[in-house]
Amino acid sequence: xxxxxxxxxxxxxxxxxxxxxxxxxxxxxxxxxxxxxxxxxxxxxxxxxxxxxxxxxxxxxxxxxxxxxxxxxxxxxxxxxxxxxxxxxxxxxxxxxxxxxxxxxxxxxxxxxxxxxxxxxxxxxxxxxxxxxxxxxxxxxxxxxxxxxxxxxxxxxxxxxxxxxxxxxxxxxxxxxxxxxxxxxxxxxxxxxxxxxxxxxxxxxxxxxxxxxx
Amino acid sequence: xxxxxxxxxxxxxxxxxxxxxxxxxxxxxxxxxxxxxxxxxxxxxxxxxxxxxxxxxxxxxxxxxxxxxxxxxxxxxxxxxxxxxxxxxxxxxxxxxxxxxxxxxxxxxxxxxxxxxxxxxxxxxxxxxxxxxxxxxxxxxxxxxxxxxxxxxxxxxxxxxxxxxxxxxxxxxxxxxxxxxxxx
Numbered sequence: 001x002x003x004x005x006x007x008x009x010x011x012x013x014x015x016x017x018x019x020x021x022x023x024x025x026x027x028x029x030x031x032x033x034x035x036x037x038x039x040x041x042x043x044x045x046x047x048x049x050x051x052x053x054x055x056x057x058x059x060x061x062x063x064x065x066x067x068x069x070x071x072x073x074x075x076x077x078x079x080x081x082x083x084x085x086x087x088x089x090x091x092x093x094x095x096x097x098x099x100x101x102x103x104x105x106x107x108x109x110x111x112x113x114x115x116x117x118x119x120x121x122x123x124x125x126x127x128x129x130x131x132x133x134x135x136x137x138x139x140x141x142x143x144x145x146x147x148x149x150x151x152x153x154x155x156x157x158x159x160x161x162x163x164x165x166x167x168x169x170x171x172x173x174x175x176x177x178x179x180x181x182x183x184x185x186x187x188x189x190x191x192x193x194x195x196x197x198x199x200x201x202x203x204x205x206x207x208x209x210x211x212x213x214x
Numbered sequence: 215x216x217x218x219x220x221x222x223x224x225x226x227x228x229x230x231x232x233x234x235x236x237x238x239x240x241x242x243x244x245x246x247x248x249x250x251x252x253x254x255x256x257x258x259x260x261x262x263x264x265x266x267x268x269x270x271x272x273x274x275x276x277x278x279x280x281x282x283x284x285x286x287x288x289x290x291x292x293x294x295x296x297x298x299x300x301x302x303x304x305x306x307x308x309x310x311x312x313x314x315x316x317x318x319x320x321x322x323x324x325x326x327x328x329x330x331x332x333x334x335x336x337x338x339x340x341x342x343x344x345x346x347x348x349x350x351x352x353x354x355x356x357x358x359x360x361x362x363x364x365x366x367x368x369x370x371x372x373x374x375x376x377x378x379x380x381x382x383x384x385x386x387x388x389x390x391x392x393x394x395x396x397x398x
Contacts, residue, residue, distance in 0.1 A: 074295070078297050078301070078339075096224055098255075098256070099224045099256050099293040099294075100224055100256075100293055100294060100295050100298065101256065101293075101294035101295050101297070101298020101299065101301070101302075102295065102298070
C-alpha cells in the first residue's frame with residue numbers, strides 16, 4: 001500500500017519524506033489556507049521535495065470551469081493529480097480529463113455507488129472519507145471493503161485512496177482490505193511509528209549499555 | 215447558463231510515433247509494440263509504415279559491433295496530452311523490458327513521440343517535434359511513406375521533401391511492406 005501525506009505544510013512533508021515512507025502528497029484548499037502562503041509557492045516547494053503524485057484540488061463547480069482549472073494545474077508538473085469533487089459536474093469533468101490523460105482524484109466520496117460512478121467516469125483515484133463517516137455514526141471502513149469488492153468484481157482500475165484517516169486502526173484496516181493508497185496527516189504517520197514496548201525496550205538497552213565496562 | 219460540454223471540446227491531435235528495436239527478435243518486438251500502442255486508451259492508431267532495417271547509430275570512434283535496427287513509424291489520433299501519451303509509451307517500453315540508461319545503447323524497444331499535430335512543445339524530458347528526427351532517415355522515410363504531406367512545424371517542409379533531402383544518415387532497406395498502411 002502506498003502512503004501519501006495529507007498536508008500542505010512543507011516542513012511536515014520534508015520530515016515524513018526523509019523517513020522514506022511517503023510516496024505522494026494530497027492537499028486541499030483548507031490545508032493550503034492553513035499555511036498562510038501563496039498557493040503557487042506552496043506547490044513549488046512540495047514538487048521540489050516529493051517525486052510522486054501530488055493532488056491539487058479544483059474549486060469551481062461547473063464541468064467546463066473544472067476542466068479549465070484541471071488543465072492549468074496539470075500543466076504545473078507531470079506529477080500533479082487534479083482533485084475533483086464527486087458531483088455530477090465533477091464526473092463530467094473527470095471524463096474529459098481522462099480523455100486528455102490528466103490524472104484525477106475524485107474526492108468527497110461517501111458511498112460505494114459514488115465510487116462506482118467515479119471509476120466509470122475514468123478517475124485515476126477515488127478518495128472515500130472514512131473518518132467523516134465515523135463522525136456521523138457509520139463505520140467508515142465498511143465503505144472501503146465495499147469499494148474494493150466492487151472494483152475487483154468488474155476489474156476497475158481506479159485506485160482506492162483512503163482519506164480522512166484519523167487513527168492507526170483506519171490505516172491497518174486499509175492495508176488489510178487491500179486499499180491502494182492511504183493518505184495520512186503527519187501526526188498519524190508519527191503514531192504509526194510509535195509503540196510503548198519499543199520505547200521501554202530501547203530504554204532498557206541503553207541503561208544496560210551504560211553498565212558495560214569500557 | 216451552463217456551458218455544454220461535449221466531445222468536441224477535447225481536441226484530437228494527429229500524432230506520429232517512431233518505433234525501433236535491435237535486441238532479441240527486433241521485428242517481432244516492433245510488431246508487439248504496435249499491438250500495445252493499439253491498446254492505449256484515447257489513442258487510435260490509423261496507419262503503420264512498412265518495416266525497415268537500419269544500421270545502429272553509434273558515437274564517433276565507437277568500434278563495437280552493434281546489431282542492426284528494425285524501424286517503423288505509426289500515426290494516429292489522440293485526445294491525450296503529450297506528457298500523458300509519453301507516459302504511456304514509457305510504460306510500454308518498461309513492460310517490454312527496456313531500462314532507459316545510455317543514449318547509444320542497444321534496446322529491446324524504443325518508442326519516440328515524433329510529432330503532435332503542428333505543435334511545438336518544449337519541456338524537460340519531452341521535446342516535440344523530436345529534436346533528432348530531421349537527421350534520421352529511418353524516421354523520415356517511413357513517415358513520408360504513410361503521411362507524405364505532413365509539414366514539420368519547425369522547418370515547414372513536408373515529410374516527403376525532408377525524406378528526399380536527407381544526406382549521410384546511413385542507408386535503410388525495406389524488410390516487410392505494409393499493406394495500405396497496416397501490417398495486418
